[in-house]
Amino acid sequence: MISDDLLPRETPVQLIDEHGTAVSDPRYAPPSTERLVEAYRALVQGRRVNDQCSALVRQGRLAVYPSSHGQEACQVAAALALGDDDWLFPTYRDSVAVIARSVDPAQSLVLLRGDWHSGYDPKEFHVAPQATPLATQLLHAVGFAHAATLRGEPTVVLAMCGDGATSEGDFHEAMNFAAVFHVPVVFFVQNNEFAISVPLSRQTAAPSLAHKAIGYGMPGERVDGNDVAALLAVLDTAVERARSGGGPSLVEAHTYRMQAHTNADDDTRYRAREAVQAWVERDPLTRMQAHLRGAGAIDDEAEAVFAAEAEQVATALREAMNAEPELDPEDLFRFVYAERTPQLESQWRMLRDELDRAAMAGTTAGATSPGATEGAR
Numbered sequence: 411m412i413s414d415d416l417l418p419r420e421t422p423v424q425l426i427d428e429h430g431t432a433v434s435d436p437r438y439a440p441p442s443t444e445r446l447v448e449a450y451r452a453l454v455q456g457r458r459v460n461d462q463c464s465a466l467v468r469q470g471r472l473a474v475y476p477s478s479h480g481q482e483a484c485q486v487a488a489a490l491a492l493g494d495d496d497w498l499f500p501t502y503r504d505s506v507a508v509i510a511r512s513v514d515p516a517q518s519l520v521l522l523r524g525d526w527h528s529g530y531d532p533k534e535f536h537v538a539p540q541a542t543p544l545a546t547q548l549l550h551a552v553g554f555a556h557a558a559t560l561r562g563e564p565t566v567v568l569a570m571c572g573d574g575a576t577s578e579g580d581f582h583e584a585m586n587f588a589a590v591f592h593v594p595v596v597f598f599v600q601n602n603e604f605a606i607s608v609p610l611s612r613q614t615a616a617p618s619l620a621h622k623a624i625g626y627g628m629p630g631e632r633v634d635g636n637d638v639a640a641l642l643a644v645l646d647t648a649v650e651r652a653r654s655g656g657g658p659s660l661v662e663a664h665t666y667r668m669q670a671h672t673n674a675d676d677d678t679r680y681r682a683r684e685a686v687q688a689w690v691e692r693d694p695l696t697r698m699q700a701h702l703r704g705a706g707a708i709d710d711e712a713e714a715v716f717a718a719e720a721e722q723v724a725t726a727l728r729e730a731m732n733a734e735p736e737l738d739p740e741d742l743f744r745f746v747y748a749e750r751t752p753q754l755e756s757q758w759r760m761l762r763d764e765l766d767r768a769a770m771a772g773t774t775a776g777a778t779s780p781g782a783t784e785g786a787r
């Protein structure tokens with residue numbers, strides 16, 4: 411392959427502009443209207459889930475929620491570009507993508523509630539557990555996709571990460587291995603311009619994150635990350651390329667983190683309100699709404715149906731999160747080692763002793779109260 415084919419274009423691919431007007435592109439055909447309506451429906455739901463989760467944090471029902479408010483087009487396209495047998499490797503910010511792969515929202519939030527590492531069965535949904543350590547999931551994704559190839563399976567893996575994660579050593583190792591071994595993986599970088607308080611300008615001196623691809627010998631592409639049509643077209647191409655033996659590629663989506671990193675972050679300390687406001691104009695929902703309305707593909711009735719559906723999802727999520735979880739303190743000692751280490755064995759005995767004494771004293775200590783395990787620490 412000549413190196414020009416590996417370089418991203420100067421400007422990100424766009425098929426629908428900020429006002430909802432279609433833009434033609436010589437290399438990418440627009441997705442069908444039917445597919446765009448399906449995507450818009452998922453966008454409406456994704457936005458509602460994001461905002462519901464942020465409210466649940468304020469109510470103390472979720473420990474933390476890294477919102478993808480404003481990045482829903484990336485989330486939805488990542489899920490819709492994959493076939494049922496393909497796999498998604500998401501990060502902590504990708505709950506909406508996980509939900510768009512049919513995982514129950516309440517199950518997808520178990521990690522962020524501080525309960526189990528993964529509330530869903532990865533094998534059932536073909537979605538890996540959401541990774542909090544940056545870029546580690548990229549290595550898992552590459553190993554997983556390589557194994558599928560060795561087994562002769564047609565699986566494609568889409569691995570998500572943020573702009574900040576591209577500075578990690580794991581990103582380099584995953585990209586290099588994938589290119590050398592021609593692994594069927596799509597690296598999907600959501601460049602939302604910030605890694606907590608660190609702006610992109612302090613993250614890299616490369617012309618773009620997609621330019622990193624050529625250094626490994628794989629193609630890089632840049633796409634408007636708030637244009638779900640362009641995202642679907644570009645990701646479809648990358649997935650197809652991987653499936654047909656063309657190897658890995660990197661897609662950089664240009665988007666913006668509209669809210670603070672998480673509820674634990676105060677973004678007024680490091681960025682101007684005007685900068686955030688400028689991105690409201692580029693909202694992925696309003697542009698797709700304007701486009702589909704203009705094309706006569708959705709009307710008030712369809713919008714009302716989508717809004718009602720999203721409301722139902724939010725209600726079910728609130729109800730699930732308002733129920734107190736039933737915790738078994740002994741779970742702390744299960745499922746990590748096949749055989750406990752001597753230290754864990756002695757800690758577990760202390761806990762057992764504590765629980766037995768609490769039970770004899772007629773209290774329910776330990777069942778729901780973290781304080782009950784104090785003596786075992």
Ligand SMILES: Cc1ncc(C[n+]2csc(CCOP(=O)(O)OP(=O)(O)O)c2C)c(N)n1
Nearest residue numbers: 503542543544572573574575602604605606
């Ligand atoms: C290996 C590792 N180092 C540091 C952190 C702390 N950390 C959590 S999120 C984050 C910023 C990540 O930024 P980016 O990759 O752009 O993703 P975004 O949060 O913007 O989606 C950092 C440094 C971590 N989780 N893992």
Ligand SMILES: [Mg+2]
Nearest residue numbers: 572573604605
């Ligand atoms: Mg970021």
